[in-house]
């Protein structure tokens with residue numbers, strides 16, 4: 001019999017496809033020393049009883065109670081880590097004003113490493129406590145503070161993909177908050193990549209450097225070109241914002257006479273490990289380019305209410321073959337929870353489908369076939385995120401990382417309304433009604449990283 005580092009017994013929910021969820025009732029989950037799901041056994045499997053006999057009662061065996069369920073850890077594809085310091089504020093302003101009046105001044109404070117330590121440590125712990133096991137982060141223009149974020153992820157056990165932000169366009173970025181010049185931006189990005197790749201070698205769950213032009217308006221052509229070359233040289237992930245709002249989409253059209261997607265592609269910034277945030281205004285040709293290059297979209301449904309001037313047509317873009325995951329977009333989105341974003345993804349898609357202006361007749365009011373089901377929104381927060389990052393995460397399946405959250409539905413101060421429900425309904429109640437209190441344990445790569 002194989003020698004497993006840990007064995008769990010319980011019921012889990014995981015995506016089988018975009019629209020279907022599999023229920024693994026009373027399965028055994030056998031985890032290897034490097035934190036991978038080595039084998040899954042259903043109670044009907046021949047070896048089930050033998051493994052149970054071998055491990056039950058040992059220190060590395062865990063039987064979940066009848067009120068506990070396993071979900072894959074969530075994957076947040078878009079977080080501005082420094083903006084945690086201003087979460088929930090100033091959301092009534094348009095994007096450009098919010099960036100200039102609030103966000104850039106806050107991000108500028110991350111030249112102070114002590115301030116960065118306090119905010120970043122609090123954020124990483126908060127995201128873990130919300131069941132988020134992997135995060136794609138924008139840091140700031142400061143190399144040291146960006147490295148610190150990667151180190152905090154490494155230490156606290158979160159799988160972090162971290163970008164030192166590049167902003168070198170003095171036309172669009174304030175004097176007090178931008179890279180010194182293009183050459184410095186590229187040099188510091190290269191040094192950052194090398195240091196994070198070294199840190200990754202000592203990090204069980206992985207930390208990864210991400211090439212991060214903030215968005216086209218904040219970067220010169222030379223920087224965009226240089227960043228595309230660095231990403232190719234070091235085979236890194238890439239992230240940016242793409243066609244987010246009327247203003248941003250229009251700015252790129254004025255500058256290049258083409259949409260964001262094609263402009264980013266000209267600089268080598270669309271590839272298999274690229275994730276572009278928002279994408280609300282992408283046309284079908286843009287989406288096809290995403291699909292051809294393997295570029296993913298980070299759908300940020302809470303943030304989009306405030307800053308995007310529209311609803312991302314997730315269902316349609318998925319049908320065009322684009323990988324999609326979910327992002328909180330802290331702090332364009334006020335909530336650090338992907339549960340909130342799963343809920344909002346469903347709500348926004350329903351409003352898109354039905355339409356919102358009741359003075360228009362029902363047959364003309366909405367966009368047909370736009371709705372996302374609960375299962376599909378769950379897929380975006382889990383398996384879709386893993387596909388977007390090209391990492392074996394987001395599913396409870398053999399050869400995937402043991403990145404999970406254990407939910408208790410029957411707490412004194414957090415009882416879900418479950419009254420002899422079938423498992424299909426319990427799954428939906430967890431997604432719509434669970435709060436951080438219900439998330440009792442979070443595991444990343446076979447290590448427990450949060451417990452209540």
Ligand SMILES: O=c1[nH]c(=O)c2nc[nH]c2[nH]1
Nearest residue numbers: 080214215241303307332
């Ligand atoms: O929602 C957003 N948040 C940001 O910080 C940002 N920067 C560019 N575009 C952005 N959009």
